[in-house]
Amino acid sequence: MVLETLNPLHYNITSLVPDTMPVATVPILILMCFLFLIWNHEETSSIPGPGYCMGIGPLLSHGRFLWMGVGNACNYYNKTYGEFVRVWIGGEETFIISK
DSSP: OHHHHHOGGGSOHHHHSOTTHHHHHHHHHHHHHHHHHHHHOOOOOSSOSOOOTTTHHHHHHHHHHHHHOHHHHHHHHHHHHOSEEEEEETTEEEEEEOO
16 A cells, blocks of 8 residues: 555646636746846937847848948948948947948
């Protein structure tokens, strides 16, 4: 009898998890999503340039400088955004000023 009570195959695993578990996880997931949105929120800059968008903008602008070279990438951003542009190179915010 003692061996039957200690046998883990004897118990139903679903009876060990309380029924309130799914109800408690929904508010926690909503809170985590809200904190993630607040953490990734950044004030919009008055200087034109590619958006930040949770770190994707800096990766794209840095990749464009690596792929096209400095001169061609600067010309692209000046044609797209104007003569004063904010981009990211190597994770640093960089301003391109040209006329």
